[in-house]
Amino acid sequence: MTKIRNSLAIVACKLLILAGRLMGKKGSSAPGSIAMKISPGVLRSLASQIKGDIIAVCGTNGKTTTNNMIDSLFSSAGKTVICNNYGANMLPGVACAFISRASITGKLNADCAALECDEASLRHIVKHVTPTKIVVTNLFRDQMDRYGEIESTAALLNEAFEKVPEAMLILNADDPLCAQFGKGRNAVYYGVSEDTGLHGEEAKDGRFCPKCGGELEYEYHHYSQLGKYKCIGCGFERPNPNYSATRVDISDGLKFVLSYKGSQHKLELNYRGFYNIYNIIASFAVYETAGGTIEEAKKVFDDYKPQLGRMETYKVGGKNVILNLAKNPAGFNQAIETVCADKKAKDILIVINDKPSDSTDISWMWDVEFEKLKSANLGRLVVSGLRKYDLGLRFKLCGFEGVVIEDISREALEGIISGNGEVCYILANYTALFETQKILKTMEDK
Amino acid sequence: MEITIAHLYPELLNLYGDKGNIATLKWRMEQRGINVTVKEYALEDEIDFDGTDILFIGGGSEKAVRMAANRLCEIKKKFEAYADNDGVVLAVCEGFHLIGTYYKLNGEKIKCAGIIDIFAEYTPDRLIGDVLLQSSAIGSTVVGFENHCGRVEIGCYKPLGKVLYGYGNTDSAQYEGVVHQNIVGTHLHGPLLPKNPKLADYIISRALKKKYGSVTLSEIDDTLELQAHKYMADRYKNCVRKKNDDDI
Structure with a gap:
């Protein structure tokens, strides 16, 4: 009976995915929801057939990139990987990822899963x-x-960890809010183990000790609450990372030395953004703990194509247009740092929507260090999206003049791309990114 | 003219872009030739109430609220005296809870500043979403965003406004915030002041009136502020609140 229900669920889900594709959707969560209603046990039955590791990746920023890197690492090693790489990251999306790869009899032939x-x-x-x-x-x-x-x-995360006490946690040592989960658990840490000199002063939510509420003292600080910290009150401190980056250089691509198990490896990668160091070493930690080597990983990192809208470059009229997703202060501040590190004259478009899959609360934009853009060699600054007026006010009140406020459209994009800058940056939050990208794709040089 | 804004505990209470409120007050006064000083106070600092014209306290996490509440109890007498003497207070989100007498959390009463006889009580159901108010106190609509577990009983005090869309002080009160003497308390952030220029000017006038007697504020260019206000007001003026969808 269960088998029949599972098959029914799988067939229904596959048909819905197919129907969705025919209508131009990239696969969403609805088919997964329906499958789980038809047979609540279908996901459990499929997941139990995975032969090797099942890796879950969570965290506010970088989870899509990290997860896709993990997928690439294992896939290049010849493994069959189940991966929800369309960013549908709630239960139905995960169900969908498994079902789309299962046979209608409920069989799944896969080595691992990156979720x-x-x-x-x-x-x-x-x-x-x-x-x-x-x-x-x-x-x-x-x-x-x-x-x-x-x-x-x-x-909420702790609640999840309690349910799977056997799982190995791979945690960002530099983030006190992550590192706190490791105590008494099977944990491996990664981090950037030096003062890189890239200080930022913003969103300080995690600056207090997650264990006792005392103030954290920093020996050095990367961005937000990330750095080498110690609680004055209870002594909780940054654990020593098992996978550690030092000698970081972000001026042209990403260069750093990765140390683990007593060995050191120089990496030179064509990525933008300090935060990508974390994504790279986190995914490597997963791979290495599963027996992978740095030589294999290097090849994969070299070939890795950034996901849509992660500092993704489009050529429009011969000009580089760089599109980047930024959806919270930490993400935006990192993007702004990357924009400022690029010394070329530039025009910038910022797009913020407040649809349900964004954040309907946009107050965070006041915690973004937009002021730093004053030293970014800026030509035109255009703000757009559903909350364009709020963005306009944000810039007005910190003294920017001549900010253009307009709706996102092909004309608006043409306007900004034809500006005097050598390069054009577009920073957009979630749904704004998709809207912008859709238009950009029609404008790309052939 | 000179106005000093005291920003209480920004290190601790900084959840919802509160610096936008300070930026708005500063901008609107400086446009009118008023010199503005912003003093940020850390928890251990001694607050110079005599030298304060506008006191701002914002929102923070539960842990931060406990720490701030403890400190406010220690300085309760001076803070009360400031408020009783018509000192201007703007208290937003958890700051709104902190100016009341206590915050009741799972049976425990966390004592707060108590500069006004209101109290808050924790309910696990969070009230989240955009809010539209009609405020007779300032003669305008007010737009903002609420995100709070605390329900506030304001007794016989006047609210900041009637809820046209959203929740407000409690699930069923249909009123939001409190206005008493020169105290304004509200859950609304967004932040609150950038797109509510009338409310910002209300607070500024109160501070100037107390310090310099009667003052009329000159007109400044509010085109963008009013566009931002209208965009949100129009979005909700004919809407009825739906209960939050549960996440899965």
């Missing part, structure tokens, strides 16, 4: 799928309207 999991959904997902490894990239303010406070997010 991006929403922080609030992980506790639901682990009821069906038992991860062997869980990565937590960082915890920043994001979607506060959904999670309430950052501490509630941490509590």
Whole structure:
């Protein structure tokens, strides 16, 4: 009976995915929801057929990139990987990823799974799928309207970890909010182990000790609450990372030395953004703990193509247009740092929407260090999206003049791309990114 | 003319872009030739109430609220005296809870500043979303965003406004915030002041009136502020609140 229900669920889900594709959708969560209604046990049955590691990746920023890197690492090693790489990261999305690769008789032939999991959904997902490894990239303010406070997010994650006590946690040592999960658990840490001199002063949510509430003292500080910290009150401190980056240089691509198990390896990669160091070493930690080597990983990192809208470059009229997703203060501040590190004359478009899959609360934009753009060699600055007036006010009140406020459209994009800058940067939050990208694709040089 | 804004505990209470409120007050006064000083106070600092014209306290996490509440109890007498003497207070989100007498959390009563006889009580159901108010106190609509577990009983005090869309002080009160003497308390952030220029000017006038007697504020260019306000007001003026969808 269960088998028949599972088959029914799988067939229904596959048909819905197909129907969705015919209508031009990239696969969403609806088919997964329906499958789980038809047969609540379908996901458990499929997940139990995975032969090797099941890796869950959560955290506010970087989970899509990290998860896709993990997928690439294992796939290049010849493994069959189940991966929800369309960013559908709640329970139905995860169900969809498994079902789309299963036979209609309910058989799944796969070596491992790399699952991006929403922080609030992980506790639901682990009821069906038992991860062997869980990565937590960082915890920043994001979607506060959904999670309430950052501490509630941490509590939701803890609830999930309690349900899978066997899982190895792979944690960002530099983030006190992540590192706190490791105590008494099977944990491996990664981090950037030097003062890089890239200080930023912003969103300080995690600056207090997650254990006792005391103030954290920093020996050095990367961005947000990330750095080498110690609590004055209870002594909680940054654990020594098992995978550590030093000698970081972000002026042209990414260069750093990766140290682990007493060995050191120089990496020179064509990526933008300091934060990508975390994504790279987190995914490597997952791979290495599964027996992978740095030589194999280097090749994969060299070939890795950034996901849509992660500092993704488009050529329009011969000019580089760089599109980047930024959806919270930490993400935006990192993007702004990357924009400022590029010394070329530039025009910038910032697009913020407040649809339900963004954050409906846009107050976070006041915690972004937009002021820094004053030293970014800026030509035109255009703000757009549903909350364009709020963005306009944000810039007005910190003294920017001549900011253009307009709706996103092909004309608007043409206007900004034809500006005097050598390069054009577009920073957009979630749904704004997709809208912008859709138009950009029609404008790309052939 | 000179106005000093005291920003209480920004290190701790900084959840919802509160610096936008300070930036708005500063901008609107400086446009009118008023010198503005912003003093940020850390928890252990001694607050110079005599030298304060506008006191701002914002929102923070539960842990931060406990720490701030403890400190406010220690300075309760001075803070009360400031408020009783018509000192201007703007208290947003958890700051709104902190100016009341206590915050009740799972049976425990966390004592707060108590500069006004209101109290808050924790309910696990968070009230989240955009809010539209009609405020007779300032003669305008007010737009903002609420995100709070605390429900506030304001007794016989006047609210900041009637809820046209959203929740407000409690699930069923249909009123939001409190206005008493020169105290304004509200859950609304967004931040609150950038797109509510009338409310910002209300607070500024109160501070100037107290310090310099009667003052009329000159007109400044509010085109963008009013566009931002209208965009949100129009979005919700004919809407009925739906209960939050549960996440899965």
